[in-house]
Amino acid sequence: MSMTTSDQILQRLHEWGVRRIFGYPGDGINGLLGALDRMQDRMEFVQARHEELAAFMACSHAKFTGEVGVCLATSGPGAIHLLNGLYDAKADHQPVVAIVGQAARAAMGGDYQQEVDLQSLFKDVAHEYVQTAMVPEQIRHLIDRAMRIAHDQRTVTCIIVPHDLQELPAVLEPPRAHSTIHSGIGMTGKHVVPAADDLRAAAEVLNAGKKVAILAGAGALGATDELIEVAERLGAGIAKALLGKAAVPDDLPFVTGSIGLLGTQPSWEMMSQCDTLLMVGSSFPYSEYLPEEGQARGVQIDIDGRKLSIRYPMEVNLVGDSRLTLQALLPLLQRKEDRGWREQIEQQVRDWWGVLEARARNSADPINPQLPFWELSPRLPEDCILTCDSGSTAAWYARDLKFRRGMMGSLSGGLATMGPAIPYALAAKLAYPHRPVVAISGDGAMQMIGINGLVTIAHRYKDWADPRLVVLVLDNGDLNMVTWEQRIMGGDRKFEGSQVLPAFPFADYARSLGLVGILVERPEAVATALDEALRADRPALLQIKSDPKVPPLPPHVTAQQAKSYVKALMQRDPEAIGTVKASAKEWWDGLFGGRGRRS
Template sequence: MATVGDFVLKRLAAWGVQRIYGYPGDGINGVIGAFGHGDTGIEFVQARHEELAAFMACAHAKFSGEVGVCLATSGPGAIHLLNGLYDAKMDHQPVVAIVGQQSRMALGGDYQQEVDLLSLFKDVAHDFVQMATTPAQVRHLIDRAMRIAMERRTVTCVILPNDLQDMKAVETPPREHGTVHSGIGYTGRASVPPQSDLQRAAAVLNSGKKVAILAGAGALHATDALIAVAERLGAGIAKALLGKAAVPDALPYVTGAIGLLGTKPSWDLMNECDTLLMVGSAFPYAEFLPKEGKARGVQIDIDGRMLNLRYPMEVCLTGDSAATLEALLPLLEQNTDTSWRQRIESNVADWWRVLEARAMNEAKPLNPQRVFWELSPRLPDDVILTCDSGSCASWYARDLKLRRGMTASLSGGLASMGCAVPYALAAKCVHPGRPVVALLGDGAMQMLGVNALITLAGTWRSWSDPRLVIMVLNNGDLNMVSWEQRATEGDAKLSASQNLPPFPYAAYAELLGLRGMRVDHPDQVATAWEEALASPVPVVLEMVTDPDVPPLPPHVSAKQAAHYVRALLRGDPDATGVITATIKEAWDGLFPGTKR
């Protein structure tokens, strides 16, 4: 007898699902057991924690273009999924959560592990969250969860009481009143706006003398179209963090990241432009966009709900970014005035010299910028990069030059700690033949990373290419929060809050049968990267870095400067090192490559 649990896997396989990330428990036993009832066509990937499973499902969607699926038991298991699911929701990734629940007869009885899951998931999965109460309902619940996740690029959830999972499956509901007969198949949608809207957008862009393009995650597949439009308009291209791989950083008019973790050329681009073209981005920080009224605006996004949200746009185009840009291109006029482009390219060239000078500054013992600067030219052509939240994201955003063919992501909208290693594991599940590099701080590594290494140790031998490097910045400090306390609050670093207990990351990797490398001298950084990227065994690369090197924003306001000084005067325990490192950074910003 085929059970509901069997049917759930069969239906997901029919939708093309090949892999489910999860953790077992009695609330979901009927589905877990179905994996052992023959070849389901779906691989079960056991994470060490449900939060890791949800992060992996999100990363699966990011790196495959498919729907990511995660699974958890009732009560605590379901609750643990939430952070990773919010990561998917806020980065607009299609993820389906299959969650167990106590038996139907117990609901409402204050039963063990009974949680109101419909209410719990109503925000993160607000487009679709439903609990099955009869086997005939399961088919359309799975179908709608998958379809809505794909169509809305969001999180959906199906809740399955544990007694229902063991009941006889109903594959075809009866043909009678009150039943639903759903089907499987891709839902098409218009990908190009009407010609009249394209003409209006072209008129705005053609009138611009200083055009700036902001590319986000929605433009990752539009590389050629972005370059063609930028060349036609003589524009510069800034990138939101999730759009870092949208265009190669070697292009002289690509200004790099935007925002607090961004570059000075991107700051200048936005403050000096007269026209803004935003493509596939929900970049949230208005202070880094043009001043309202100073620039005319055109926005392209696949989701009409995200239009005219961040900056008042004159023309909004709902459509696929690549297809829309390609349709727009014949309507754009060639800009023959090269003065704007020359200014952008000069700013970019100066900025790369600043970054190199800053990366080579002495620190105690390693300058974290050098760790990323030395990695940049050594990245394999087809590498997949994952990055965590924290100060490591600053160096990732600024110091790494991505080339065409590389893939990269992090937790953008949620900016959650703990995502880099599960992202990397999912990347290897999806692309076992590509090298992967995870970049994270010691705070994120202690939070979730050390647990995820156990999964890595048990799975890497099945990959066709074993290259996976997990680089940990070991500075003993929750570094980004320390800098935020100083610059935004005017408070000295609170050691009780910010200091991390020591942990032997490289040695721990060796205990698990992985390779561990610990680097604490600047002359070792380059060769360590080369060895790690050539290793036939996954590597934990522990870089012992200086927490006092500041991730300076592209523009320091008077208020931030005042807070910074006040924090240091309040007895910051690292004040001496912070002041020394800040002076070096500021000098290199003014006189890159010159001796102090």
């Protein structure tokens, strides 16, 4: 059989290093599916349960491997279903290429079945590059440009392939003629270091500071050693944006942990008191958790100049690779002999871990949602990969889990969408079948899309060198983060019509798929259940019946937030008494670290 354009698309992707495509079939991509069948010895097709899951998996593959993730969907509804996962990749600056089918060229513009204006549909999410293939001569350069732009700009690109074009004979080499494109393969890389004068200006600011705070984000994930050395040199503490949680280990005494609404008290205190801020590879959006404008001098490092000085007015802005820039900056930095600021930070960090343990061990009805995270943290395997969903689970993930060197973890940062924990974990496991993976989700995200991903986990796990994939589900019957936002931000009582979830037997469902399913209903059973799951010879799901009344308190409660909470309680919130009691315990532990309090 002669090579078709579909064969050429896959061959070209293979030449770019792509070995796995996530997707779901449909007649709008039959030509591509036939080509995948012919190429299955060199290209794996991972059938998702839904196109949204496929896009999430492509994003996860990019996050955990550094490679371009590729997803495939049919025309019309399949293409539409990709969008949420693609926006997740766009918001977190991950390179993903989406390949989607389209109606035959002759039918386009005729309101044909499943015909959608895909060029317009994808123009926002793939604004750097979205193109429709119209003739075989385009295939080579369309794939080349989609891959190169996705990688270089760390963004989403899209190629639309009409149904009839997929079966046409391939044109491997366009004719050497006017109006033809002759492209080649080869990744671009940004090994950018700022100019010497700019580095000296940055060093002057940092050397002059007496209370230096560092904020590390996803762009600093490859600069662990350099961040630690800079912090040691400057006597600084390091706070982390959510996507930068793995940038530096949490067991270092000067790492204050996460920042923001889901952040820690030491991070809040450090930002409130610092006189100098060094932001590395982060576009953390919440200015109220950064120093007040004018309080601190600022230096920012980012590979994308468009992200500089948009969160805090920086004095020196450095466009460059985080690791290389810090390496160039280090010889210019002076060691601060006065370690008073560092000692203050380290004491606050020690106290905070005591606060978290006290809060995790507070009595609740039936299980405090912080307890599973506190018990999981020391049990995490050395080389594990963690994924987490949006919601209150993200708060406990951010605060209670101590990441150690060598661990990886991610969630939906910029988009903060529900649903990615399970597909993220699946893609991580496919990329690293020898590493244990832990996926953390709430019952809302699991009911939305996670239970579908369990079907694929059950189907694939026997192929993994290490079968451990632990799914931890906080089952509180409540869309908990939004419930608390209704109270704290809106001043409204819990609206049960929107917030209460129907019961679902997650553990039973996991067992019906051939996985380990464990229902945990008592706090004293949490540790044992985690041990059992991590020893299992197959993926395991822990359904933990947790208390929705325990608040994911921000590190600093404003007067307006307190006022809104009181207003919600006065409207006869259905859980008013329970939330007041739970909030009082959290407040007490924040003051005294649990010392002297009785449950």
